[in-house]
Structures are given as structure tokens and as C-alpha cells.
Amino acid sequence: MxxxxxxxxxxxxxxxxxxxxxxxxxxxxxxxxxxxxxxxxxxxxxxxxxxxxxxxxxxxxxxxxxxxxxxxxxxxxxxxxTASPALPSTPSASPVSSASSTGTAPEQELTLERIVRTGMDIADAEGLSALSMRGVAARLGVAAMSLYRYVPGKDDLVLLMADTAYGEESYPADVPEGWRPRVELGARTLWTLYRRHPWLAQLGPISRPLPLPNLMVHGEWVLSALEGHGLDPTRLFDVHVLIYSHSHGLAVHLEREAQAEAATGQSDDEWMDSRAPTLQWLAESGRFPAFTRIVGSLGDGYDLRLDALFEFGLAALLDGLTPIIEGREATSR
Known part of the structure; x- marks a missing residue:
């Protein structure tokens, strides 16, 4: 049968x-x-x-x-x-936006400002790795070699882009009272710029600071807030670097996350979900009891929010630095 x-x-x-x-x-x-x-x-x-x-x-x-x-x-x-990335809302960005978006501007209308803004447009939308002189020229509708009359090469263009980006935010003439509100404003201003232009944090380590005038504006704001509290110059600059590195260090992950998503084809939620069996195996192995207890009590899981982490870290950092800046560290010993 x-x-x-x-x-x-x-x-x-x-x-x-x-x-x-x-x-x-x-x-x-x-x-x-x-x-x-x-x-x-x-x-x-x-x-x-x-x-x-x-x-x-x-x-x-x-x-x-x-x-x-x-x-x-x-x-x-x-x-x-509506999904198209917007250029920074600054007065100088408006003419660049209309000119670069058409890609038909005649070569004689090319300016350094338009080249820089178009480069920023590409980096904001696709990441710094997508930036090239040829790509900027194509966006502007001009021959690639014509860009070199205004800027020597890509590295120089990136520095001009960074200086322009750092110059998009400034500080009030009426300075807030107290060092802490001024430092908080400085750190949050940098975080705003990194959020707007995630590629900014990829340009170099803090051990090799960029000699950019508009970046110096942000450093000057924080240094002037820390001055006059009796710190020796080395300690004062250490504090300044720590505060700067908090904004910069977290911002590094903004662009890296976008790069990882493009490379793997998975959002951060999707990537974590695909690792769920491995995480469960680690939790059930018995080797990591603290991890197992804490993760098990999270319910819907841990939602890593960089903005909230930035604020939490800034408060904790400044709480720890307060005795040093205000001179209470020496008297408490």
C-alpha cells in the first residue's frame, strides 16, 4: 500500500x-x-x-x-x-540648502561656504565615511576638480566642516551665576552639536585636540567658568578635559551605532533581540549571578538612552568635582 x-x-x-x-x-x-x-x-x-x-x-x-x-x-x-535630513537651521545654511539640493548650480556660482555646507549635508545624512570630494561635487553639479580651487583636499574640508558645525551654537552675553550652571550649559551645548552632527565626535582623540577657532569658543566658556577657584593650572585643565570628554565620549557612539546598523542591517533593538538566546544562556550558566539578578528584575529589559545617560553622568561628574573646584577637598582631609 x-x-x-x-x-x-x-x-x-x-x-x-x-x-x-x-x-x-x-x-x-x-x-x-x-x-x-x-x-x-x-x-x-x-x-x-x-x-x-x-x-x-x-x-x-x-x-x-x-x-x-x-x-x-x-x-x-x-x-x-519629510524623511529627508534637514540642514542646520542657521542663517548661512539657507542659501546653501536651496542651491545644493538642486544639483544644477553653474560652476561660476561655486563658493567655499557652499562646498562646506554640502559636505556637512552628506556627513549628517550618511556618515563621515560616505564623504568624498567627488560626492560633494556631484551634489553641487560641478566637476570634481573645481573643488580643489577652494580647498586642498578631503582632510581640509572635514576640518572646515567641523569648525562650521562647532560655530552653530554660541553662549549668552549674560553669563549665568556660579561655575556649575555655566559648565552645565557648556556640556549641553556640545552634546546638542554632537546630536546634530554625530560625525563630529569621530574626528580625533582628546589627546590630539583639533585647533579650530569655533571649538575653542566652547573650551573658553568652560575654562572661564572654572577660573578663580584656586585650582592650579594643571588641575584646572584636567577638570576641563574630563568635562569635555564626557560629552565627546558618549557622542562617539552616535555615529558608531549608525555605522553598525548600516553594516549589519539591524537596528539596535533587532541586534539585541538576535542575541537574546546567548544572553539567556549566559544568565542560566550560573557564572554571573549579579548580572542574572539585575537583568532578571528589569522586566521589559534595559533601554539604553544616551540623552538620559548624558544627563545622569554630567550630574554625577559635577557632584564629584564640586569639592575639588570649591576647595573643600583640602579642608576635609
Whole structure:
């Protein structure tokens, strides 16, 4: 007797792929729209995170979705106009925005300011690694060699871009009373600039400071706040570097996260979800009891928010530095 043949059940990840594919085909998800994350897929379809990750990977391989830096996994194609990155809202940025976006400006209208602003536009949207003299020229609609009449090369262009970026924020003429409010304003101003231009923190280690006039403005603000408290010059500068490195050190991860997302095709949530089995294995190994207890009590997991971490770290740093700056360290010994 011939044994009847059976059709194997379709794998769960393929059902998810088919459902999201239908949403895209029916226009429910348009080009540039974010698709459900692995966590959302796991909840909606009742599957494991690994299955959800496999579904998104399949959609990505089919070319239906793509991962965009600082956006996440979206439907492939042209993004809506509102998703286009905006240039910094400074007075000098306006003419550059209109000229560089068209890509049709005649070569005789080329200026150093437009070159610099266009370079910043590219770095803001795609990261510093995407910047090239040829790419800037293409965006401006001019021959690549014409840029070299204004700037010697890419390294010099990057320094001009950085100086321009640091110059987008200044400080009030009415100086806040007390050293701490002034230092807090300085640190938050730098954090704002790094948030706006994540590539800024990638330009060099703090042991090799950039000789940029507009960066010096921020250093001058903090140094002047720390002056007059009896610190010797070396200790004063140490404090200044520690405060600067807090903003800079956290900001390094802004661009690195975008780079990692572009390289892996996974958002930070998706990447963590794909590592969930390994983390569970580590927790169940018994080798890391503190980790297991703390992570187990987090409920929905740990949400690493850089803005909140910046504020928490700044407060803790300044609390620790207060006895040194105000001279209480020596009297307490």
C-alpha cells in the first residue's frame, strides 16, 4: 500500500514574510515607511525573536526592505520628503540648502561656504565615511576638480566642516551665576552639536585636540567658568578635559551605532533581540549571578538612552568635582 504524501507546513517566518509583502503590495506600507521591528513581529505573530529576525532578513534579501542609518528598517524605495535630513537651521545654511539640493548650480556660482555646507549635508545624512570630494561635487553639479580651487583636499574640508558645525551654537552675553550652571550649559551645548552632527565626535582623540577657532569658543566658556577657584593650572585643565570628554565620549557612539546598523542591517533593538538566546544562556550558566539578578528584575529589559545617560553622568561628574573646584577637598582631609 502506497503511503499518502503530506505537504510540510510552511515555516512561520515565511508566513510573516508573505504578510508583510502583502502590506507593501496593497499600499498599507509605503516606500520609506518603517516596517515592524523584530519585537513587534514576535508579539504580533507569537513567534520567537530569532524567527522574527529571519523574516526581516528574508525581506531584506528580496530587496523589499532596507536599513537606513538613524531611521531603522523601512520599505525600500524613495523615502517621503519629510524623511529627508534637514540642514542646520542657521542663517548661512539657507542659501546653501536651496542651491545644493538642486544639483544644477553653474560652476561660476561655486563658493567655499557652499562646498562646506554640502559636505556637512552628506556627513549628517550618511556618515563621515560616505564623504568624498567627488560626492560633494556631484551634489553641487560641478566637476570634481573645481573643488580643489577652494580647498586642498578631503582632510581640509572635514576640518572646515567641523569648525562650521562647532560655530552653530554660541553662549549668552549674560553669563549665568556660579561655575556649575555655566559648565552645565557648556556640556549641553556640545552634546546638542554632537546630536546634530554625530560625525563630529569621530574626528580625533582628546589627546590630539583639533585647533579650530569655533571649538575653542566652547573650551573658553568652560575654562572661564572654572577660573578663580584656586585650582592650579594643571588641575584646572584636567577638570576641563574630563568635562569635555564626557560629552565627546558618549557622542562617539552616535555615529558608531549608525555605522553598525548600516553594516549589519539591524537596528539596535533587532541586534539585541538576535542575541537574546546567548544572553539567556549566559544568565542560566550560573557564572554571573549579579548580572542574572539585575537583568532578571528589569522586566521589559534595559533601554539604553544616551540623552538620559548624558544627563545622569554630567550630574554625577559635577557632584564629584564640586569639592575639588570649591576647595573643600583640602579642608576635609
Amino acid at each position: 502506497t503511503k499518502p504524501t503530506t505537504t510540510p507546513a510552511e515555516p512561520p517566518y515565511l508566513r510573516i514574510v508573505a504578510a508583510i509583502r502583502r502590506r507593501i503590495a496593497d499600499g498599507e506600507l509605503l516606500a520609506g515607511d518603517r516596517v515592524p521591528s523584530t519585537r513587534q513581529i514576535a508579539r504580533e505573530w507569537g513567534v520567537a525573536l530569532a524567527t522574527a529576525t529571519k523574516a526581516l532578513t528574508t525581506l531584506r534579501l528580496e530587496g523589499l526592505v532596507e536599513t537606513r542609518p538613524r531611521t531603522g528598517t523601512v520599505v525600500a524605495g524613495t523615502a517621503p520628503p
